[in-house]
Amino acid sequence: MPEAAGEPVVLERAAGVGGEMVLRRAGAHLEIIGNGVFLMDTRNGESERLLVRAAAEGLRGPARLLIGGLGVGFSLAEALLLPQVAAVTVVEREPAVVGWHRTLLRPWSRGALEDPRVTLQCADLLDVVADPRAGTFDALCLDIDNGPDWTVTPGNARLYGPAGLELLAERLTRQGVLAVWSANAAPRFEELLRERFARVEARPVPVPRGEPDVVYLARDPFPAARFPVTVSG
Template identity: 50%
Template sequence: MAMQAPYAITLDRREGPYGEVVLRERGEHFEIIANGCFLMDTSDGRSERLLVDAALNALDALDAPHDAPHTPHHALDTSPSLLIGGLGVGFSLARAAAQSRWGRIVVVEREQAIIDWHRAGPLARISRDALTDPRCEIIHTDLVDYVRENPIGSLGTYQDTYDALCLDIDNGPDWTVTDDNANLYSPQGLAGCMRRLRPGGILAVWSAKPSPAFEDALRNAGFNLVRTEEIQVARGVPDVVHLAVRPA
């Protein structure tokens, strides 16, 4: 007899400014549903972790001289800073916090419910160590609004800019959780991402499928070395990470 899939049990349901967000438990795993759309769960997490790895590997590749031994980030005077767009179930944050190479690690999350589920709820089992790491902080705001803000201070200095942006707030540039999120992938949104990056910084965007149109948008926005990496997952077709570099 075939095994019956476990039923989903709703643990919390919140109505917020962006719609409904739900935390469900299915067997041993948790899943987040936003406005009726499956966002992510704790059954694997491979692609969320590899999103961070891809950004760090891309930074290393840019740092490596073509005719000299590579000097890794951890051997330099400063460690690279990371912005993670979307807390989700916490795999990307936990991965980054487990890597000593990163310096400052910032997560931008717009849903207070998701933050609560990590700080004092079931998802703490994934993010507990990261949230006690002094390098890590959570900013409660909309990522689209955050990248629109001007990070250049009154004296012309860069404030709150990063060496890498790892964005995972949708199922991809062509499949957004809310209509407003499409602004992140627009020319204005990508210009905001560019401003949040330091020269030579890496933009990494998770997607459930490749998007040639988004690759074109990245090039049109002025990013260099645009490429797409496949991430093999246990279920179905591979996930992908879109990678691009802010010109130095």
């Protein structure tokens, strides 16, 4: 059998917004594959949890968070444990991922989608942050790609450029923080953050294999927009 031989077993396939979405089992763990690219699994989640914990440090409650990317649910479940967090908006583009959290992925997100503090938006994150009706948040926690230099779909790269950072800064409250997860160091992205935010920190998170994950934290956006706001392709 494939699983006995150590090969992942596909549990479900679905047509997605960015290509085929696959949920598969590898031993005791589940993996999400998007358009042929490995996205996330249930093996650890330390850096995904750190993403929201670090973003929430120093926030005065009741705090309002936005999490970009549901993944396997580590970040959302962690956010709901923080006492200062009163409301969480989760933006997930792929309906299949949302559906899996009603079934096979539910143990990892701990049924968080049913928590009354959670609002789910099945939408593209770029569309959400570009809409002034979205309001402002005390923390924006982004984990929709493998990092600014390794996007799942080419269009996501717009979020990590000057115009995307401008839109994200507009969605922050005065105490707000932007937190971005990356599977590797992204020096050019860090430079762009420093051009738009007064306080920027890169926190490496050791992983069992390969280079550390990195959580980028940016606070205190400069008051004057330095770049034109345009998100066209």
